[in-house]
Amino acid sequence: MAVIGWIGLGHMGGPMSANLVKAGHTVRGFDLSAAALDAAEQNGIIATASIAEAVAGADAVFTMLPKGEHARSAYLGDAGILATADTTTLLVDSSTIDIDSATALHDAAAAGGFRFVDAPVSGGMSGAEQATLTFMIGGEPTVVAEASEYIRPMAGNIIPTGGPTTGQAAKICNNLMLFISLAACAEGSVLAERLGLDPQVFWDIASVSSGDSWALRTWYPVPGVVETAASNHDFAPTFTTDLANKDIGLAIAAAKSTGTPLEIGEHVQELFQRLIDQDQGGKDCSMIVKLVDGTAPS
Numbered sequence: 001m002a003v004i005g006w007i008g009l010g011h012m013g014g015p016m017s018a019n020l021v022k023a024g025h026t027v028r029g030f031d032l033s034a035a036a037l038d039a040a041e042q043n044g045i046i047a048t049a050s051i052a053e054a055v056a057g058a059d060a061v062f063t064m065l066p067k068g069e070h071a072r073s074a075y076l077g078d079a080g081i082l083a084t085a086d087t088t089t090l091l092v093d094s095s096t097i098d099i100d101s102a103t104a105l106h107d108a109a110a111a112g113g114f115r116f117v118d119a120p121v122s123g124g125m126s127g128a129e130q131a132t133l134t135f136m137i138g139g140e141p142t143v144v145a146e147a148s149e150y151i152r153p154m155a156g157n158i159i160p161t162g163g164p165t166t167g168q169a170a171k172i173c174n175n176l177m178l179f180i181s182l183a184a185c186a187e188g189s190v191l192a193e194r195l196g197l198d199p200q201v202f203w204d205i206a207s208v209s210s211g212d213s214w215a216l217r218t219w220y221p222v223p224g225v226v227e228t229a230a231s232n233h234d235f236a237p238t239f240t241t242d243l244a245n246k247d248i249g250l251a252i253a254a255a256k257s258t259g260t261p262l263e264i265g266e267h268v269q270e271l272f273q274r275l276i277d278q279d280q281g282g283k284d285c286s287m288i289v290k291l292v293d294g295t296a297p298s
């Protein structure tokens with residue numbers, strides 16, 4: 001079994017790394033948050049005090065960090081991964097980040113003699129917990145194949161996407177569609193209630209009809225229907241509005257650079273921004289429903 005370093009033990013990295021422990025690997029974790037480190041220890045991860053300590057002698061290192069700036073700092077900083085890991089260590093970034101940052105990480109890793117892939121994931125916190133995530137992996141084919149072996153205990157699907165950064169390209173486009181679907185769910189679910197439909201009855205119909213989507217089945221924003229959805233837990237975050245806004249912003253930036261009009265995506269970003277302006281950025285992104293039912297704080 002392997003020794004794996006894990007940087008970023010939040011909503012996703014926590015349960016993902018726990019699945020590597022369950023598969024028999026030794027996992028050494030690092031996070032800036034003491035609470036995240038404590039929670040990881042409960043799942044058998046060995047807590048460390050620095051990136052250097054987490055990556056020392058590791059066969060592979062995973063990163064699961066919020067944004068491009070965090071990933072750049074973790075890899076490229078003076079005491080970061082490239083400065084402290086051995087070049088025999090395989091590096092896997094599963095964060096969702098902008099293409100420019102992903103390119104910078106691939107270039108710096110290659111210049112330092114490392115094997116590196118971008119391997120973002122889809123499936124949410126429930127997919128992380130249940131080890132059913134879809135991984136989309138960009139990089140050299142031999143490195144993608146090697147990374148896939150470490151990824152297997154966390155994944156339902158492992159899909160090579162092509163060369164460096166193509167994993168991020170797939171993830172950015174997927175999440176554009178996800179957040180537009182979530183906004184559609186918010187509108188449909190509130191309207192259904194106001195037309196007198198029982199939420200469960202409407203969900204039962206939509207989930208086997210043409211209104212179906214992953215957002216509907218997993219993040220239904222009206223409470224009392226999908227037990228694990230944040231709407232049933234006072235919108236405690238499984239995916240924060242801040243990160244949803246970041247992801248749709250990545251799509252909009254990519255669209256500008258390719259001359260692609262994203263009129264609906266831009267509108268959904270305005271909705272997330274409105275929640276953030278109302279101090280709700282740390283709540284679950286399915287809070288978007290509150291802009292439809294009129295209960296958003298002002």
Ligand code: NAD
Nearest residue numbers: 008010011012031032033065066070095096124125238239
């Ligand atoms: P999160 O904020 O819960 O976790 C990120 C963790 O990284 C935090 O615990 C933070 O303390 C830590 N961190 C930040 N900078 C650090 C550094 N320099 N060194 C060590 N630790 C550091 O976020 P999350 O929801 O787990 O998301 C992580 C990534 O996965 C994001 O890019 C997100 O877009 C993506 N993602 C999230 C979901 C989801 O449903 N939450 C699904 C798929 C992909």
